[in-house]
Amino acid sequence: MPDPQQAVLFANLVSQQVNLALLFLGKVPAEDGAKPRVDLDLAGVCIDTLEMLAAKTRGNLSPPEQEMLQRNLTALRMLFVAAVDHAGAAPTPATPPAAETGAAAATAPSVETPAAKPAGESGDAPKRFVKKY
Numbered sequence: 016m017p018d019p020q021q022a023v024l025f026a027n028l029v030s031q032q033v034n035l036a037l038l039f040l041g042k043v044p045a046e047d048g049a050k051p052r053v054d055l056d057l058a059g060v061c062i063d064t065l066e067m068l069a070a071k072t073r074g075n076l077s078p079p080e081q082e083m084l085q086r087n088l089t090a091l092r093m094l095f096v097a098a099v100d101h102a103g104a105a106p107t108p109a110t111p112p113a114a115e116t117g118a119a120a121a122t123a124p125s126v127e128t129p130a131a132k133p134a135g136e137s138g139d140a141p142k143r144f145v146k147k148y
Contacts, residue, residue: 025080029065033087036061040091040098055098062091 037043039058041051069084076084 022077022080025076026083029068029084029087032061032065032068033091036065036091037094040094042094053098053102055095055102058091058095058098062088062095065091 034043036058039052039054039061041053043051045051065084065088069088072084
């Protein structure tokens with residue numbers, strides 16, 4: 016039986032990342048009434064962090080946890096695409112820092128531009144698809 020405290024902590028972690036992404040996408044109003052700050056690079060880092068969390072926890076989440084994480088990722092990706100379209104230019108790829116740091120359903124997208132490796136590197140086949148959000 017899953018630990019209820021861990022389920023709540025997981026939901027809070029996802030919530031935090033979703034809220035940060037929403038903040039950097041300009042979807043959270045500023046406290047002082049100023050125009051919301053938009054930073055697509057930082058929003059992308061938050062989305063990438065959630066994608067990493069989804070990959071590292073694959074097969075270890077309950078169906079509601081998996082659904083919550085995927086629903087938030089999908090929404091964030093769509094908001095990110097809209098923000099990029101609104102900005103009129105593609106963002107520069109975010110360089111992931113050495114270490115990076117939600118339960119409510121929120122909406123916002125992700126940035127992931129994996130570097131394509133030549134076919135001979137590390138024995139991997141060349142990547143066929145590259146995500147562009």
